[in-house]
Amino acid sequence: MKGRSRCDHCGTQLAAADLVPIFSYAWLRGKCRYCKQPIGGSALYIEIAAALIGAISAMGLDGFQAFAAAVFGWLLLPLGVLDYQRLWLPNRLVLLLAFGGVLIAPLLTPDISWMDRVAGGLFGFLALEGARHAFKALRKKEGMGGGDPKLFGALGIWMGWQALPYLLMLSCVVGFAWVLFSTKTERTGTTQLPFGIFLCVSAFALCFSI
Ligand SMILES: [Zn+2]
Secondary structure (H helix, E strand, O other), X not given: OOOOOEOOOOOOEOOHHHHOOOHHHHHOOOEOOXXXXXXXXXXXXXXXXXXXXXXXXXXXXXXXXXXXXXXXXXXXXXXXXXXXXXXXXXXXXXXXXXHHHHHHHHHHOOOOOHHHHHHHHHHXXXXXXXXXXXXXXXXXXXXXXXXXXXXXXXXXXXXXXXXXXXXXXXXXXXXXXXXXHOOOOOOOOOOOOOHHHHHHHXXXXXXXXX
């Protein structure tokens, strides 16, 4: 979140040549130039995902709208990855998404009015926050992470309140598919699922049809 990129193992600050997406990884054969420890596959997968987001945006939309879709996807990518890896949606990244929505979303979804965006932000946050508290009161345990309502609200700014029911439904479908095709066999009522990544994937897919 701050400072220059460093090797996870030896802490050496990385030079520009070490940070060229995909190419540096391939050139260094997945190992740190300085300590020769493996970089880890997720860096490469994230770079490939970022390239795909750009390519899909360029193919699906034109001009500024394509640019805005790519920015939307790139803001969602670290949120989805961190939710998947750590079940963590950092407030600062959700805020960046919300702020980006205020600046860039009008390019992506020009037909959505500011009233609809404000309503989307409020309604999105309150709907999931309400569901979270209701579940907690009824079942005496956490049913949802605290970051999900904030993320849903930020997405409401991007897409307007009208898109939120579809977004929620699609996220659930993606979540069910995740559980069905997941290789982990053990699942109980207390297994934690990264709902944030389902929201991120669904929001990026839906933004092409608004
Ligand atoms: Zn190193």
